[in-house]
Amino acid sequence: MYLINLMKATVMIRLRLTILFIMLCVSVMSYLGCSGTGSSPGEPEFLARVEVPRYLEDLDLPVYADIEDAEGKYYALVIAKKTQLDEAGVTYRVIDEFIPGTYYLIALEGVEGARKKAAELVKVLYDDGERIIVRYEFELSELLPDLGFDLKLMSQTPIYANTDERRALAKSAFSSVTYPIVKNAKVEAMLKAVTEENIKLSTEQLSGEKQVEVDGALVNILTRHTYSGKDGVDKATQYVFDRLEGMGLTASFSPWTFKYKGKSVSNRNVVGEIKGESAPEEIVLLIAHLDSISDAEDGIEPGADDNASGCVALLTAAKIMSSRTAELPKKRVYKFKRTIRFVFTTGEEQALLGGIAYAEKVDKERQKIVAVLNLDMIGYSKLKPTDPPKPKQQIKIRNHDYQTAYNKDLPIAQAYIDVVKTYGMDQVFEAVIVDDGEANSDHSPFWDLMQTCIDRGDPQNLCYPAAWIIEYAEKGYLNPKMHTRNDKVNIPEIHSMNLPYYAAVVKAAMGTAAHLAEIVMD
Secondary structure, eight states, X not given: OHXXXXXXXXXXXXXXXXXXXHHHHHHHHHHHOOSTTTTSOSOOEEEEEEEOSSSGGGOOSEEEEEEEOTTOOEEEEEEEEHHHHHHTTOOEEEEEEEOTTOOEEEEEEOSTTHHXXXXXXXXXXXXXXXXXXXXXXXXXXXXXXXXXXXXXEOOSSOSEEXXXXXXXXXXXXXXXXXXXXXXXXXXXXXXXXXXXXXXXXXXXXXXXXXXXXXXXXXXXXXXXXXXXXXGTHHHHHHHHHHHHHHTTOEEEEEEEEEEETTEEEEEEEEEEEEOOSSEEEEEEEEEEEOOOXXXXXXXXXXXXXXXXXXXXXXXXXXXXXXXXXXXOTTSBSOOBSEEEEEXXXXXXXXXXXXXXXXXXXXXXXXXXXXXXXEEOSOSOOOOOTTSOSSOEEEEEOOOTTSHHHHHHHHHHHHHHHHHHHHTTGGGTOEEEEEXXXXXXXXXXXXXXXXXXXXXXXXXXXXXXXXXXXXXXOSTTTSOTTTTSTTOSSEETTTEEOOHHHHHHHHHHHHHHHHHHHTBOOO
């Protein structure tokens, strides 16, 4: 806790010094050699916004991110020389001269006015009306979330770089995978085991409103901040590990370290697994970030909706899907063709550090990830007087103008929609597919690795189809207590989670995972 408060107390001084140094360095780099580009021959490269002509696959440039701006215009972030940009015949805008080794933050505004505040405090390179782009510094991963941003570290390698072969891949069999959803009695029994009471209790426990047992002692987990150490996140990760192991899952810690400009931070993700029966090498991956954050001076960071809610969904699904028979304690009630894996990340609020590390790990090991379902903020809903009686809920996939990627994500998003309708959750909420490619959560590190996977020649063309399950994430509907000390289950007259809706989303996610993993019928 002391570390968090110290970082927040000194952040402004360090940021101002950093900005002054960068300005000085740029102004004299041709003499002092501060910049790698300034001290080496050749044409410099630039980070640029490039307008997508029709499809992303039409660009003959290395794309590092693809984004919809506040007006819904689809553009790419490209690092290239000006001659390359000119020769590509595209409309572009230079954002920054790129110095090798520079990392960029893409910060999505979640709280009205955050972009204006940021412009007063840090050097904003670009503002598209919904998000800002800044050069990465460790301090910004604390300051910007406090202002109301969700962060994403821009990929360090192209997520797409066109060739004739890749154009052909865009038209290949990526869209041939389908998951027809037919009501299944075993899945139906699983969904009936989800109760609002258990969902509420688990959320209160993870958000510090009720005690849990960790290392033999009863504690309140008042923060799960990535940098809160033994008094916070260490207890949270140990608690989740113990629960998974107690359910009979194979549980493990997956440590990660992020280094930048001589500094480093480390933490651990938690992983639980139900081994598949006939195709255990194929993996359906459910992911949710365990860490929390708030702007509170006292270090209270409950994060009930953001994102104890997603973690509770994973814990609930893990418990039900791994349940054993009363007669034979070692025999599972439910079996699946594929492996189901539950991943709880840390470092998500600090620009997806834990999620990036985990995605890179499974990619390096060439694991066969059939589908990724990310659950991040699923417990809150808001209705305006003019809205229909049922809240909307979104499942986000990549942009339809990025055909290769869109065709990979759509089948799992459609499976989710069909599960909602087939098992009656549509009586509680309306699920809609949103193909805006929003990337500020733990599904996007898998999206960023699709190009790497394709170039490597994955024999099954799996390459990480992924989708983000989230409450209605539009301005005016977002949880107003996100990133505050009041993101709790129970705050009368201020904020409360919608338990019927929350439980229905948990059912939908678990049902989708069961169908994607193909439940085995005895």
